[in-house]
Amino acid sequence: MTRTSVLIDCPPPTRSNSRSCKTRSSFTWVSAGSFREDLYYRLNGLVVKLPPLRERSDLPALIERLLGQFSGPPALQLAQDVALLFARYDWPGNLRQLASVLRTAAAMADDSRIIGREHLSDDFLEDCERAALTRRLPAAEGAPGQAAGTVPPATIKEAEVETIRRALEAAGGNVSAASKMLEISRNTIYRKLRRQTA
Secondary structure (H helix, E strand, O other), X not given: OOOOOOOOOOOOOOOOOOOOOOOOOHHHHHHHOOOOHHXXXXXXXXXXXOXXXXXXXXXXXXXXXXXXXXXXXXXXXEOHHHHHHHHHOOOOOHHHHHHHHHHHHHHHHOOOOEEOHHHOOHHHHHHHHHHHHHXXXXXXXXXXXXXXXXXOOOOHHHHHHHHHHHHHHHOOOOHHHHHHHHOOOHHHHHHHHHHHHO
């Protein structure tokens, strides 16, 4: 004879399913002794590694899907220069940052069906300009492309100004050509040079 006990006013037993997201391997925690090995093997199941947004090849599809969520039909589209800007940006905040930028741009677009630079936040555009400048920082001393005997800049601000000066020199003093070469606005060039001389 088998007996089963049923507790009154208690929910029926359920199976649990655990999912976690982390940025580094749990086994490093086990190796360091900060996570129990038996618990690691009990919880460890399928490991899915997602690449960062900057390494994904489906960025245009993600943008299209997110814009479809943030706007009604017909869906918003990116202007060609904005699509190029998005493709070159590193997206340190990954998908959440992309969604936030697109949500803001969709709200700013109002009646326009094309998102241009004027719909992007100033903070994001400044981040893009800063990232474009840091990608073009001068090489370390003795590295190819640097004049012999020159001292590398001590700070990022100095490196930015040095990069701007080199671009201006290469463009023959033409600020518009230098801004296109560096993929930053003319105002940014003027502002950074003004801060350096002040």
